[in-house]
Amino acid sequence: MTLTNQPYASVIMVDLPQDITLANADEVKHALRELLANGFQHILLNMKPCEFIDSSGLAVLVAIYKHLQPQGKIALLSPTIHVRALLELTRLHEILDIYEDQQNALSDLQNPAVEA
DSSP, rough: OOEEEEEOOOOTEEESSSETTTTTTHHHHHHHHHTTTTSEEEEEEOOTTOOOOOHHHHHHHHHHHHHHHHOOOOEOOOOOOHHHHHHHHHHHTTTEEEEESSSHHHHHHHHHHOOO
């Protein structure tokens, strides 16, 4: 599976497919890990195209989050209302940063704030 992506310094922005389900979750996870193997520290997942995600898709998000820890970061861009509801139901919004503005997301990922 080839995912459309755009590099920005240490961040790679990736457009996710329309659905992430059991049928394609392993392919999506493999494609994301392959992109990260090219040296990117952070990943911004464009959720605009993603209309449906099941538990297998959520597992992909968690796997990429764990893969990047502790040095890298994952963020989500513009999830649909239904996907956002699922992220909140599963409390993934507590560990994954969610943005509506691409420039803010890229800025935060490229220049992470120092935590006190």
